[in-house]
Amino acid sequence: MIELRGIRKSFGQKEVLKGVDLVIPTGSTTCVIGKSGSGKSVLLKHIVGLLHADAGTVLIDGKDVDQISRKDLFDLRRRIGYVFQGAALFDSLSVFDNVVISLVEHGERSETVLESEARRVLSSVGLLPDLTEEGSPLFAREYQILRNKKPSDLSGGMRKRVGVARALVGSPDYIFYDEPTTGLDPVTSQQIDDLIGDLASKLKVTSLVITHDMFSIFNIADHVAMLVDGVVRFQGDVPALRECADEEVVDFLSRYVAEGF
Ligand SMILES: Nc1ncnc2c1ncn2[C@@H]1O[C@H](COP(=O)(O)OP(=O)(O)O)[C@@H](O)[C@H]1O
Ligand SMILES: [Mg+2]
Incomplete structure (x- = not known):
């Protein structure tokens, strides 16, 4: 299980993460949603150790990633597969x-x-x-x-x-996908969502998917967390997301509801 507790991160004067608490249960597919620029990629980089929090802890299977030895961090990185935003092939x-x-x-x-x-x-x-x-x-x-x-x-x-x-x-035991369907047409997006779902069930990997694609969420998520103004504003399953009355969440979902969701 991955657990983030009170993660804070500023770049210069700008505080991007203002105390993020998030649980990613083992075996689940968790989607992190939020507007562009809300800090989703920054959050992911804290989990893989590419960025270090100003405050708070990241626990992976109970181990604090900032407290472990270089060797353990190296082993931990090997247990996480990371699909970069834009796929970024050479x-x-x-x-x-x-x-x-x-x-x-x-x-x-x-x-x-x-x-x-x-x-x-x-x-x-x-x-x-x-x-x-x-x-x-x-x-x-x-x-x-x-x-x-x-x-x-x-x-x-x-x-x-x-x-x-x-x-x-x-x-790896964990796979993190940063906006895997951004820039793809709807049919190809659906195929990539199917792939994410297939890999989760066949390989039993715990998946974290950053997306702003509501179709993806309804297709693949067991668990959803929404980042708003540097904190997790909503966390729960898809039915709870649909029922959520929070203004920011409703606002985010509304354009998709209008399209038939
Ligand atoms: N290395 C960095 N240095 C300075 N600012 C950064 C850095 N990485 C991200 N930011 C800023 O943090 C904010 C959140 O970025 P990001 O996590 O990439 O957003 P998104 O939710 O779209 O993935 C943005 O305002 C971005 O400009
Ligand atoms: Mg991003």
């Missing part, structure tokens, strides 16, 4: 090199290990046939074609899948 690198980059950076040199991990994660995100077909000529052919492609050869939806595949390397 354009000059092949799909294969993009996917295995963290393993290579951590010193893995065995081609057998790298290739087999790439096949596994690319299959998990649906860019290759099921792994049970791994020995087949079709699987081998599709893998050879895909592994050598560059991000520019792929559609937006495929690029997102490669970004998700990269996050799955090393079989």
Whole structure:
């Protein structure tokens, strides 16, 4: 379980997080919603240790991330897969090199290990046939074609899948997605939502999804937290979100309600 207690963060004079309390239950898919600029990405970066809070604590499975040794922090990072906002693939690198980059950076040199991990994660995100077909000529052919492609050869939806595949390397317990459907058309967005849901149930990962897409929330969330003015203004399940009478929450939801939700 991940627990944030009283997280505060300022940049210069601007206080972005003003005491955020949030619980991400193990096995759940938690969506964090909020307006653009409300501090959602900043919040995520505190959990993975890319930013440090001015006050408050981040506990992952009971351990305070600011109190643990470098080695434990390193191990902890490996348990978290992070799909960056915009998927952020390296354009000059092949799909294969993009996917295995963290393993290579951590010193893995065995081609057998790298290739087999790439096949596994690319299959998990649906860019290759099921792994049970791994020995087949079709699987081998599709893998050879895909592994050598560059991000520019792929559609937006495929690029997102490669970004998700990269996050799955090393079989993390947690996956964090920062706006995974932003910039995608509705059909592709739905496919990425389905993928997030599939991975959560198949791989039993705990997922945290930052989004401002209400369709995604109704599709995938077990648990929703809404960030308003630097604090968590609402936290609960989707039925509770629909019932919530808080003015800010109602205002945020209203444009989607108008579209049939
Ligand atoms: N490294 C940084 N330095 C200064 N300001 C930052 C930094 N990162 C984010 N901010 C500011 O914090 C606020 C929240 O940003 P962010 O978390 O990216 O919002 P969003 O909810 O859209 O993800 C914004 O005003 C942004 O400009
Ligand atoms: Mg953001």
